[in-house]
Amino acid sequence: xxxxxxxxxxxxxxxxxxxxxxxxxxxxxxxxxxxxxxxxxxxxxxxxxxxxxxxxxxxxxxxxxxxxxxxxxxxxxxxxxxxxxxxxxxxxxxxxxxxxxxxxxxxxxxxxxxxxxxxxxxxxxxxxxxxxxxxxxxxxxxxxxxxxxxxxxxxxxxxxxxxxxxxxxxxxxxxxxxxxxxxxxxxxxxxxxxxxxxxxxxxxxxxxxxxxxxxxxxxxxxxxxxxxxxxxxxxxxxxxxxxxxxxxxxxxxxxxxxxxxxxxxxxxxxxxxxxxxxxxxxxxxxxxxx
Amino acid sequence: xxxxxxxxxxxxxxxxxxxxxxxxxxxxxxxxxxxxxxxxxxxxxxxxxxxxxxxxxxxxxxxxxxxxxxxxxxxxxxxxxxxxxxxxxxxxxxxxxxxxxxxxxxxxxxxxxxxxxxxxxxxxxxxxxxxxxxxxxxxxxxxxxxxxxxxxxxxxxxxxxxxxxxxxxxxxxxxxxxxxxxxxxxxxxxxxxxxxxxxxxxxxxxxxxxxxxxxxxxxxxxxxxxxxxxxxxxxxxxxxxxxxxxxxxxxxxxxxxxxxxxxxxxxxxxxxxxxxxxxxxxxxxxxxxxxxxxxxxxxxxxxxxxxxxxxxxxxxxxxxxxxxxxxxxxxxxxxxxxxxxxxxxxxxxxxxxxxxxxxxxxxxxxxxxxxxxxxxxxxxxxxxxxxxxxxxxxxxxxxxxxxxxxxxxxxxxxxxxxxxxxxxxxxxxxxxxxxxxxxxxxxxxxxxxxxxxxxxxxxxxxxxxxxxxxxxxxxxxxxxxxxxxxxxxxxxxxxxxxxxxxxxxxxxxxxxxxxxxxxxxxxxxxxxxxxxxxxxxxxxxxxxxxxxxxxxxxxxxxxxxxxxxxxx
Numbered sequence: 001x002x003x004x005x006x007x008x009x010x011x012x013x014x015x016x017x018x019x020x021x022x023x024x025x026x027x028x029x030x031x032x033x034x035x036x037x038x039x040x041x042x043x044x045x046x047x048x049x050x051x052x053x054x055x056x057x058x059x060x061x062x063x064x065x066x067x068x069x070x071x072x073x074x075x076x077x078x079x080x081x082x083x084x085x086x087x088x089x090x091x092x093x094x095x096x097x098x099x100x101x102x103x104x105x106x107x108x109x110x111x112x113x114x115x116x117x118x119x120x121x122x123x124x125x126x127x128x129x130x131x132x133x134x135x136x137x138x139x140x141x142x143x144x145x146x147x148x149x150x151x152x153x154x155x156x157x158x159x160x161x162x163x164x165x166x167x168x169x170x171x172x173x174x175x176x177x178x179x180x181x182x183x184x185x186x187x188x189x190x191x192x193x194x195x196x197x198x199x200x201x202x203x204x205x206x207x208x209x210x211x212x213x214x215x216x217x218x219x220x221x222x223x224x225x226x227x228x229x230x231x232x233x234x235x236x237x238x239x240x241x242x243x244x245x246x247x248x249x250x251x252x253x254x255x256x257x258x259x260x261x262x263x264x265x266x267x268x269x270x271x272x273x274x275x276x277x278x279x280x281x282x283x284x285x286x287x288x289x290x
Numbered sequence: 291x292x293x294x295x296x297x298x299x300x301x302x303x304x305x306x307x308x309x310x311x312x313x314x315x316x317x318x319x320x321x322x323x324x325x326x327x328x329x330x331x332x333x334x335x336x337x338x339x340x341x342x343x344x345x346x347x348x349x350x351x352x353x354x355x356x357x358x359x360x361x362x363x364x365x366x367x368x369x370x371x372x373x374x375x376x377x378x379x380x381x382x383x384x385x386x387x388x389x390x391x392x393x394x395x396x397x398x399x400x401x402x403x404x405x406x407x408x409x410x411x412x413x414x415x416x417x418x419x420x421x422x423x424x425x426x427x428x429x430x431x432x433x434x435x436x437x438x439x440x441x442x443x444x445x446x447x448x449x450x451x452x453x454x455x456x457x458x459x460x461x462x463x464x465x466x467x468x469x470x471x472x473x474x475x476x477x478x479x480x481x482x483x484x485x486x487x488x489x490x491x492x493x494x495x496x497x498x499x500x501x502x503x504x505x506x507x508x509x510x511x512x513x514x515x516x517x518x519x520x521x522x523x524x525x526x527x528x529x530x531x532x533x534x535x536x537x538x539x540x541x542x543x544x545x546x547x548x549x550x551x552x553x554x555x556x557x558x559x560x561x562x563x564x565x566x567x568x569x570x571x572x573x574x575x576x577x578x579x580x581x582x583x584x585x586x587x588x589x590x591x592x593x594x595x596x597x598x599x600x601x602x603x604x605x606x607x608x609x610x611x612x613x614x615x616x617x618x619x620x621x622x623x624x625x626x627x628x629x630x631x632x633x634x635x636x637x638x639x640x641x642x643x644x645x646x647x648x649x650x651x652x653x654x655x656x657x658x659x660x661x662x663x664x665x666x667x668x669x670x671x672x673x674x675x676x677x678x679x680x681x682x683x684x685x686x687x688x689x690x691x692x693x694x695x696x697x698x699x700x701x702x703x704x705x706x707x708x709x710x711x712x713x714x715x716x717x718x719x720x721x722x723x724x725x726x727x728x729x730x731x732x733x734x735x736x737x738x739x740x741x742x743x744x745x746x747x748x749x750x751x752x753x754x755x756x757x758x759x760x761x762x763x764x765x766x767x768x769x770x771x772x773x774x775x776x777x778x779x780x781x782x783x784x785x786x787x788x789x790x791x792x793x794x795x796x797x798x799x800x801x802x803x804x805x806x807x808x809x810x811x812x813x814x815x816x817x818x819x820x821x822x823x824x825x826x827x828x829x830x831x832x833x834x835x836x837x838x839x840x841x842x843x844x845x846x847x848x849x850x851x852x853x854x855x856x857x858x
Contacts, residue, residue: 080549
């Protein structure tokens, strides 16, 4: 149920990290509209399947376009939109299961193309909408309905995965800081190239990691999340890779490549080269005439 | 004098059979004959049994022909595999440098490579063979000079030398055969050209049709026998706002054209069976969210990897229902090269008209067939564009019982295009009050695609034959023979398989029996017709090769009760 559509019948659980993410996106988009003097309709939200994908229906205020497709395919859908309409601001919203498991095959090609979209990945370390099964980022040994004797697979390190696939812009974020997150999303949208905003967005029902992320001195729990040090140079890939491997959850901008040529610029340049070969259908038929 | 010459070149992959067959066809077409080629080869780059066939005629050609006038074999295996298909009085030409034949009754051994070397250009061996065929068919060698000049004029300093050597090689082959006194035909002069013509392959014609219809975004992943469409598009779909993408899988292909279609663009992908299977979920998405896009399925043989380089018509049922749940996709299946151009246009038109996915179903035998056709006139076609939303209904993109205006991102009417069941705004609502009317709406839109375009002949007969796709030409030949023999049988054909033209369906339902020749095991089109209330039965073949007309004459004859129905 939203203010816009009382019939809409989906709800997130109380305390879900995704509430903060959708508010951050609303703030970032309002800012984008003001800064660029462009209508909200110039933005397309491409949603994955899972709890987080429903974000596209839960946005309040001015509505961007949205597409809520099939499981795992946000990146190729975004590729199609940008191939036809490079002028549009395209934002992918998906969860760790959708993006890193079933959709994992699309990250490398999108990175190699330098697809000019912003991905906001809500990582809760679990398949929420199907009731708590293990996902790629679920910790080793964790008991879930599909890992009743503890998870046997190592968890994926998404930040390391993005960096090693050649993603040009990688920021790690947390849903407990919505104003910071809004700024991080806004900066990612302004970046010319493939940008990942990987957000820790806890699931209060099946995998409540608030305490593990923020710590609890009373229980002697140290915070798992830590700030990327100000001394880190985000243009330094080696340093970014080092941070991604230090354990826990680094929060902040890990990597921002200086040499980013987005897909559309490559296409525009290639078009210059094809100009000499451009022919009408009639001219093509001339070459086949007998 | 004769009207027809059928020549087959057989050997192993890499020996130039396809080049020879296509060269012969192009040369004959240049002087005004009608031509058609067929090629079949193994799924490997070098070696393996390969053959190609050319038919040259003074009449328009329906199929590549059954009985060979000339068989050119380049090794002993090819001789053993194909000699039974040489007609009585036909002539065998073989490469005498490779093997010797015991009996030389109707055979000519040519020292092909030696003759080519004597021209100073050892690569002219194919021209020696073409010269030999020309002599056997009664075509003067000067018919071929124009073709050789065009083919080898490539702006190199030694072009002229190469052209001279090739003309000489052709002459040598011609002389060698003339010396033997053999001749299989004395082709009439080519017909007077009344309309401009082109020689083109099915996949290229289909691609040109799609470009004519305003294709913006093409996406593809290499797969036989659809790859030539991707290659054609990479080379020819240029211009502002046009894009060609090589995807990393067919799942990416379908998702990408859906993204482009959603963004307001005309988008298409091409694939074959295995890739098409991967697209099932995506096609359901396009159907559900009402997004225009076109998928070309160039059929090959078998399930799974199957027969990648052979021809079959076994994807029809999966094209109608490519994924789970209630859907039935529009299918256009061209039956020849000329129709491929038309199908390329109409598939895009349909996608725009009803706002959804359209399947363009073709097959290996048409995809790689080179044929002379009347030059298509791009300006003669109506190009359709989707009705775009002006914002007057706000974000109620899915309002109404049938198709409604399409909001394009960047314009008014922001909504969510949803693969999940939805309400008018595209928000997820999984209730009977959304699922029932939305399902009706999606099926109801198919009515927008009914064309009144089909062939009918002798439609008073109670038994009719109705092929689809690539079985069209062979079946028409068989039909003509049966009619000439006095069999009372009707003919129906359309490339619009779903929805079928309503008037056609009505006629078919009135028949005692509709016989459907098709290249699959299940009898897929006849089962579809039976679902539609037509008493249909298939004549099937699953050799990976096209039908032979003689087989169809006997099988259709037997099923139609030819003896009973024949009138003298």
